[in-house]
Amino acid sequence: MKKDSLKGWFNSGSPWIWMNAGAVSVAVIMTIGLLAVIAVRGLGHFWPADVIVADYQVPxxxxxxxxxxxxxxEEVPRARLAASGLPVNAEGGEFMTRELLKVGNREVYGADFTWVVGEWLSNPRTPKDLIAVERREWGNFYGFLVNVKEDGKLVAEGEGAWNELQKRIARVDELHGNIAQLEKVDIGRINHGLERLRLKTRKLELDGRLDAQAQAELDAERDGWHAEYEVLEAELTALYQTFNRDSMTVRTADGHELEVSLGKVVRAFQPNAMSVPQKLGFYFAKLWEFVSDEPREANTEGGIFPAIFGTVLMTLIMAVIVTPFGVIAAVYLREYAKQGFLTRVIRIAVNNLAGVPSIVYGVFGLGFFVYVLGGSIDRLFFPEAAPAPTFGTPGLMWASLTLAILTLPVVIVATEEGLARIPRMIREGSLALGATKSETLWKVVLPMASPAMMTGLILAVARAAGEVAPLMLVGVVKLAPALPLNGNYPYLHLDQKIMHLGFHIYDVGFQSPNVEAARPLVYATALLLVLVIALLNFSAIYIRNHLREKYKALDH
Incomplete structure (x- = not known):
């Protein structure tokens, strides 16, 4: 009886249901666990941890x-520490504690991080007046504030120095924003105008149209740019003089004193004296800086906004390119092509293209798009820029086109499957009512297949946004703080190189000169890349669900 009931249970399919449910549960738990580890290790970096001062004595x-x-x-075997040359006593437990301290003060100690043996640290304390100074270069400083100076003259010292320091840092930060506005926007616009004027002059010269009148007009325009630049240069010089006016004297825990210009300081804070609400405010300010600012210190400090912007913009351009081509190809294969051997071969080729390694697409993009197509465009439309390439070099356009070619098979297959699911009687009904084949296609079939198109686009975006290998060849670089979308004509600069979150992770994780400082940023950037891809996918999923509900009645 038991055997029959067990056999019936297997025949009912319940074991396979439970097995699938278990597999899905394990996959979800593993995914959530991975994201949790990335989030804890990445987001914890921005919390203002207490800074300890302790006596350290190596035997x-x-x-x-x-x-x-x-x-x-971490716990390290005693024998391993002894083998590394440390004077470890053979007696005692099997393990000893090893601590990684971020000591900062690179100009004093030569490195930001140092490993110490926990058992050799004694008398740890967290003095309230210890300050942490985040700088634009040379990393953090940890120590004590001695005084604040203006043009080398003492302004404040002792207890009153801290409040004075905060006021002057706020003023310097405002000046830094004004300087950045002048250099990147105003002077950048002038440099862009002068470069366009140079190219215009060269073009007229190549065409044989650079006569005296044209030269006079060009000289007048150039003089206007130079006059505007001289005004901005004078304003910039005055700002820099004020920017570098203030300084502070600081002292390390072991007594070294040095003077730091406030122009090199991003912020100064007292982590040991901060309350929990103050630390929360600091934490969210750092998070906002991470997603809205430019990188600095070899990408180990500051923000990653150019990488976010480049990733999203490139993915959107890729989606605009791949969608019409993928839909047109799928419509031809399903609706117009004669179904036979050749069509089956094309479908097999499309399916096989989806499995080609992405680096192969990168090599193809570099060879065809950059050198052949870009070089031809330069020769035809930008001869005045020669020998400097305009489109004959890696850039945003070629990166987007390469990703479009890479994801094209996904869109074709998804769209074709959506077209195949539309009942034949709907097409016949439309034709019977007097519609032409093209009207049936555009007004009935394609709207009903639009959810499948969106599914293909979702898969394409998910793959394209996370690709790194092909982009290293066709337009993505380590550092490109200037955005490809700005106020200079033609506003969207498709020839410009960009930053990308995936490549940023690779660069920070494997190419950084300061590995310990870069490690938490790898986790934080990876989490942000997942969130960006999820946001793009959720937007596409929302549109797909809306279209599915809209055309659900026609499906039945």
Whole structure:
């Protein structure tokens, strides 16, 4: 009886249902766990941790003071420490504690991070007056504020120096914004205008139309640009003089004093004296800086907004290119092509293209798009720029086209499957009512197949936004803080190189000179890339669901 009931249970299909449910549950748990690990390790980097000051004495040497953030703790076999040359006593437990301290003060110690043996640290404390200074270069400084100066003259010292320092940092930060506006926007616009004027002059010269009148007009326009530049240059010089006026004297925990210009300071704070609400405010300010600012310090500090912008813009341009081509190809194969051997071969080829390694598409994009197509465009339309290439070099357009070719098979297959699911009687009904074949296609078939098109687009976006290998060849670079979309004509600069979140992860994780500082940013950037892809996908899914509801009645 038991055997029959067990057999019936298997025949009912319940075991396979439970097996599939278990597999899905494991996959979801693993995905959530992975995202949780990335989030904790990445987002925890922005929390203002306490900075400890402790005595550190290696056996057989003098004690010295250390100040820094505890970044990592690990248990290390005693024998391993002894093998590394440390004077470890053979007696004691099998393991010892090793701590990674972020000590900053690179100009004093030569490195931002140092490993210490936890058992050799003693008397740890967290002084309230210890300051952490985040700088535009040379990393963080940890120590104590001595005084604040203006043009080398003492302004404040002792207890009153901290408030004075905060006021002057706020003023310097405002000046930094004004300088950035002048250099990148106003002077950038002038440089762009002068470059266009140079190219215009060269074009007239090549065409044999550079006569005296044309030269006079060009000289007048050039003089106007130069006059505007001289005004801005004078304003910029005055700003820099004020920007570099203030400084502060700081002292490390072990007594080294140095003077730091406030023009190099992003912010100064006292982490040990901050309350929880203050730390929360600081945390969210750092998060906002991460997603809205430009990178600095070899991409290990600052923000990653140019990489976010480049990723989203390139993906959107790719979607605009791949969708019409993929839909047209699918419509031809399903609605117009004669179904036979050749059509089957084309479908097999399309399916096989989806499995080609992405780096192959990168090589194709570099060879065909950049060198052949881009070089031809330069010779035909931009001879005045020679020998400097305009489109004959990697850039945004070629990166988007390469991704479009890479994701084209996905859109074709998804769209063709959507067209195949539309009942034949709907087509016949439309034709019977007097509609032509093209009217039936555009007004009945394609709207009903639009959810399938959106599914193909979702898959294409998910793959394209995370690609790295082909983009390294066709337009993505390590650092390109200037955005390809700005106020200079033609506004969208398709020839410009861009940053990309995927390549940024690779660069920070494997090419950074400061590995320990870069590691948390790898996790934070990876989490942000997942969120950007999810946001793009959710937008497409919302549109697909809206279209599905709109045409559901026709399906039945």
């Amino acid at each position: 057989g040497s003098e004690s010295r003071l250390l100040a820094g953030e505890v970044v990592q703790l």
